[in-house]
Amino acid sequence: MPNPPPGAIAVIFLSGRSAADPQGYGQAAEAMADAAARMPGYLGIDSARDADGVGITISWWQDETAAIAWRDDPDHARIRDQGRAIWYDWYRVIVATVDRAYGWTRPTDG
Amino acid sequence: MPNPPPGAIAVIFLSGRSAADPQGYGQAAEAMADAAARMPGYLGIDSARDADGVGITISWWQDETAAIAWRDDPDHARIRDQGRAIWYDWYRVIVATVDRAYGWTRPTDG
Numbered sequence: 389m390p391n392p393p394p395g396a397i398a399v400i401f402l403s404g405r406s407a408a409d410p411q412g413y414g415q416a417a418e419a420m421a422d423a424a425a426r427m428p429g430y431l432g433i434d435s436a437r438d439a440d441g442v443g444i445t446i447s448w449w450q451d452e453t454a455a456i457a458w459r460d461d462p463d464h465a466r467i468r469d470q471g472r473a474i475w476y477d478w479y480r481v482i483v484a485t486v487d488r489a490y491g492w493t494r495p496t497d498g
Numbered sequence: 499m500p501n502p503p504p505g506a507i508a509v510i511f512l513s514g515r516s517a518a519d520p521q522g523y524g525q526a527a528e529a530m531a532d533a534a535a536r537m538p539g540y541l542g543i544d545s546a547r548d549a550d551g552v553g554i555t556i557s558w559w560q561d562e563t564a565a566i567a568w569r570d571d572p573d574h575a576r577i578r579d580q581g582r583a584i585w586y587d588w589y590r591v592i593v594a595t596v597d598r599a600y601g602w603t604r605p606t607d608g
Contacts, residue, residue, distance in 0.1 A: 391590055398594050400508065400556065402544055406604070434512055436546040436554045444546045444554040446510065452597075472602060480501055480601040484508050484594035487562075491590040492582065494516070 389432030391489035392448045396431060397455040398486060399448075403471075403479040405441035413475045416467055423463040429454025448486075455483060499542030501599035502558045506541060507565040508596060509558075513581075513589040515551035523585045526577050533573040539564025558596075565593060 392398070405413070424430055429450035437443035449455040458464060471479070502508070515523070534540055539560035547553035559565040568574060581589070 391592060398510065398592065434554060436548045436552050438546045439549065442546050444544060444556065446554065478601065478603040480599065482501060482508065482599040483597045485597055487593045487595055489590065489592040491588065493588040
């Protein structure tokens with residue numbers, strides 16, 4: 389996704405995976421991303437997970453109203469409950485407001 | 499690290515690794531983390547990198563002054579220049595202010 393504008397909301401999800409049900413986890417992670425993308429004010433998602441099971445997922449939202457609606461979405465709540473029951477040993481959620489952003493891409497030759 | 503307090507600054511670094519010099523990269527990533535931890539106002543760091551080379555690193559800072567001092571730190575600048583020259587195909591930096599945070603840990607039996 390392009391960089392979020394100032395005032396956008398970052399919902400930062402840090403998590404440690406349990407050893408349980410890797411296939412079910414992959415399906416749920418996909419369902420979660422699809423559910424987020426259907427919400428008003430969704431800007432995009434970035435995600436990485438280490439080989440040791442520590443992951444960071446950041447969903448980006450247009451404003452606080454959109455981030456709150458995502459927190460309270462029933463599809464989100466259902467998958468979150470499964471996550472606590474099965475897939476995660478721990479997680480942390482940090483909500484932050486974007487101040488500024490920039491980027492760099494390697495110039496191509498020719 | 500414990501969750502950052504409201505008003506703390508998240509410096510979110512999203513990156514795509516080039517195929518170059520994985521050993522040198524690991525040493526530089528360690529040097530970068532050490533340099534950050536020596537800065538005033540450093541709160542901690544969280545990091546994850548996918549098998550496909552996409553990584554997310556978030557450094558947490560007490561306030562904007564600390565985040566700016568890190569941006570302008572000469573050790574940081576030198577390693578950043580190496581990153582552009584060698585290790586990354588692209589990166590994005592998003593600076594955001596923490597609004598709220600919470601966490602969950604699986605209860606242990608007994």
